[in-house]
Amino acid sequence: DDANVRRALNLSIDKAQLIARVTRGGQVPATHYVPDITGSGYSAQAELDRKAGRDPFSGPDFDFDPVRARALLREAGYEIAEEGGNYKAKGFPPLEILYNTSEGHRAIAIVIQDAWQRNLGVTVSLRNEEWKVMLKSRDQGNFQIMRGGFSAEYNHPLTFLDTFLSYSPQNESGWADPEYDRLVKEGVATADPAESIRKLRLAERRAALAVPRIPLYFYTKGTLVKPWVKGFYPNARNVHLMQWLWIDETNSAENRPAAEPREYPPPGRFAKGPAPTEAP
Numbered sequence: 001d002d003a004n005v006r007r008a009l010n011l012s013i014d015k016a017q018l019i020a021r022v023t024r025g026g027q028v029p030a031t032h033y034v035p036d037i038t039g040s041g042y043s044a045q046a047e048l049d050r051k052a053g054r055d056p057f058s059g060p061d062f063d064f065d066p067v068r069a070r071a072l073l074r075e076a077g078y079e080i081a082e083e084g085g086n087y088k089a090k091g092f093p094p095l096e097i098l099y100n101t102s103e104g105h106r107a108i109a110i111v112i113q114d115a116w117q118r119n120l121g122v123t124v125s126l127r128n129e130e131w132k133v134m135l136k137s138r139d140q141g142n143f144q145i146m147r148g149g150f151s152a153e154y155n156h157p158l159t160f161l162d163t164f165l166s167y168s169p170q171n172e173s174g175w176a177d178p179e180y181d182r183l184v185k186e187g188v189a190t191a192d193p194a195e196s197i198r199k200l201r202l203a204e205r206r207a208a209l210a211v212p213r214i215p216l217y218f219y220t221k222g223t224l225v226k227p228w229v230k231g232f233y234p235n236a237r238n239v240h241l242m243q244w245l246w247i248d249e250t251n252s253a254e255n256r257p258a259a260e261p262r263e264y265p266p267p268g269r270f271a272k273g274p275a276p277t278e279a280p
Helices: 003-011 016-021 042-051 067-074 105-119 130-137 158-164 178-189 194-211
Strands: 080-083 084-087 095-100 124-129
Touching: 003 105, 003 178, 016 080, 016 105, 042 194, 067 080, 067 194, 080 124, 095 105, 095 130, 095 158, 105 124, 124 130, 158 178, 178 194
Parallel strands: 095 124
Antiparallel strands: 080 084
């Protein structure tokens, strides 16, 4: 129930080391919930914030810092004793991490278990369930901490942020914040796209500070492409239809898409013209 406890748990995990030693897929350490590559103006605003030196998701409230994590746990009322280089959070109840069957998920859970025990002196056990069983445990609220992942359903920050709304069926934690709900509603109701994104990032910061979910990393997907395969261009979903690829038997340096990407007008400003009379 205490945000300081959740912040302490978050700040005591070295996410860069988790990626370097366990996941090893070039994932991006996460301090918040919306990937910076997200469209609809989000990536542009993220870049502007970084250039202006005001990244709302970096600093002492977000970056790996075991010393600050222990201080936050003390603020929450738990004395942390140090004995022979080891820590012990006195009176802190044992925690349990629930994860679904996967060697990868198990390896990550072990790293987090070790981080909390080593950096905070918190006792942590692991619980493994098959996917369908874990979903039932989730729906029944039969968990303390549960792993999860999320992929965007559309290219807008709301696909991530609406899962934190107090009335969202995807809000498994039960966390509720009227101010967060208000900021999201204002953001989506704002006509100016840039201002809308700024309000949504304010809402995201509020959720990230409350830490109803601990963000670990943003997904990546490695792809091996032969140099004579042309027309292969990265995209956010990493979906590539074979019909748009072509083979250059000369293996030249030229690379071009088989079809130019379509440009869509900004929201609310659709081009007007006669409706097509027949299918192309």
